[in-house]
Amino acid sequence: MxxxxxxxxxxxxxxxxxxxxxxxxxxxxxxxTPAVAAADAKPDRSNLCPHRPGRVVCVDQDHQRMWVQKGSRIVFEPVLIRTGYRGMWTPNGTFHVYARHEWPASPLLPYSQFFHRHYALHGSRDDLHKGKSKGCVNMSVADARRLWKTLEIGDTVYIWGHKPGT
Missing domain, CATH: 1.20.5 (Single alpha-helices involved in coiled-coils or other helix-helix interfaces)
Incomplete structure (x- = not known):
């Protein structure tokens, strides 16, 4: 050698x-990272999301996670999200999906599901730990695609809390 x-x-x-x-x-x-750990965690029994017979999209801005439940059963496991920042808040409240646009090749709004005015649940090609949402609920494109297959017009969207650090 x-x-x-x-x-x-x-x-x-x-x-x-x-x-x-x-x-x-x-x-x-x-x-x-708290947001990643929170996305992996199951919602606890004290979660604020209402238990209704139909599908409810639960958006927990405090922990930057989202899931879908039907009654007390989770039908879409929690995923990491990014919500609005100070001055561009994601609105809290109860809403309903009123429009859906698939747009899989869109650089900005793939798999958009609008729930209030111009606010939507949609995919983002950016790093969810960086950048900012202007009020929409951003998630990975893969998660948005799965969510697209789960929801329909009229499904409930329930949002509470505020993005940490804003």
């Missing part, structure tokens, strides 16, 4: 381990 190559490999080993540790620490931080 070439001694120079062997020595260079030994010197590179600590750097590779350090790089791996940095990557692992980054993933650990992402996993511990």
């Amino acid at each position: 070439n001694r120079t190559f062997y020595r260079a490999g030994l010197r590179a080993l600590p750097r590779a381990r350090a790089a791996a540790a940095v990557v692992a620490a980054g993933f650990a931080l992402i996993a511990l």
Whole structure:
């Protein structure tokens, strides 16, 4: 074996381990981010979302998560969302889906489901941890596509709380 190559490999080993540790620490931080942890958590029994016979989209702005329930049964597991910021709040209250536009290739509003004026539940191609919503409820495009298959015109949207830090 070439001694120079062997020595260079030994010197590179600590750097590779350090790089791996940095990557692992980054993933650990992402996993511990409150919004991500909240999206993975099941809604607790004290959740504020009403239990009705039809589908209800539950938007918890305090924890930046959304799910759909029918009665007390969850039919769409909690997902990470991004809601409006100060001055561009996502409105709280009870609404109903009044228009749906699939637009899968849209750069801005894929799988839009409008519930109040110009506010919609829709996909976003941006990082949900960064950027801002102008009041709509943003989620990943994959989650928006699944939600599109779950909801219909007339389904209830119930929103409460405020985005943390705003």
